[in-house]
Amino acid sequence: MTSGLTERDRAKADRQAAILREAARLFAERGFSGVSLEDLGGAVGVSGPAVYRHFANKQALLGAILVQVSERLLRGGQDVLARESDPRARLEALIAFHVDFALRDADVIRVQDRDLASLPDDERRRVRRLQREYVELWIGVLSDIHPERDQADLRVRAHACFGLINSTPHSMRGARQPAGDRTVRPILESMAQAALTS
Template identity: 55%
Template sequence: MGSRPTGERRTAILGAAAELFAERGFRGVTIDDLGRAVGTSGPALYRHFPGKEALLGEVLVDVSDRLARRGAEVVAAAREPREALDLLLRGHIAFALDEPALITVHDRELGHLTEDDQYRVRRLQRGYVEQWVGVLADLRPHDSADVLRAAVHAVFGLLNSTPHSRGGLGRQEMADLLLTMGAAALTAPATIPGAPAATAAGGTVPRL
């Protein structure tokens, strides 16, 4: 196998693959389909990827890595926890609105990854979740890490609903709505005063 593509070429290949996998499903896409989508032949892609499974792995590892790296950068740059939370929300909302195919592919095709790629994706995603949990721990010091982690997973479910929930709203209108709802959900008290305590439920991965 040749070297992996870099820069704009790599971005184009991964973007085209994500769109095709989202539209047709992993099993419905051939290597020739993928080649045509980026203006080359299927066999030419074998110079960079050994097959569809490897390309799917690259797609999902790449987006998990991008989210984790950007999350770390904005948390490090923020002057205080509320700014960090705002930046995390805005970054994830931009991803959800601009790259919805990746959400669809993750939800539907994660099981087609190799064990190594599944491990890489889940490790990156766990780290990304913990970035959010760390910020919330400063804002909600009386809540347990389990409660905060469940809140983060719940909000990811909200933000990642955009492939289905956007409807007729414009991008900015939807972004503003998600920002307001996400911030409210993450900063709400874990229990309502006077009501019985409830146990929050959360997933094991951030549901990209």
């Protein structure tokens, strides 16, 4: 078998992914403190204690959600820069990538906004470091487009753009994909472009 994974390994990985997905949904709905291990187990069809086979505790589960998404954002941003060489094409691709993230991972954005402080210090620092590295990718691209502006100016613009895009999970709660995507995506992309290139 080329993947090197047994059927049991794949089943375990699938169950772990399901737990992460349902945990993000439940944490987004009720907050970290409002969700029990029994709630998490029930959402994926296992007992609460069975969750311990995958995660040491509820904090470890929250950490996995927020660290993994921060790693995925950084890796995705790096991939964009590796694919594109023109600064404006890079910016356009970064915006599209981040809009995809906001529309696909709305629950995780809500969890990050509300429950980051519930992480242990070392994991919270790791998340913050990964996020800073992601921001720096954007700053580098913006520096190429606006060489006359200083880093502080560009950092404010980048964070304002993230605020615009990441507000979508809060403003779109009633909308359902893919109809919501078709309506919201072009608005977010054009507004972000306008904010960052003006």
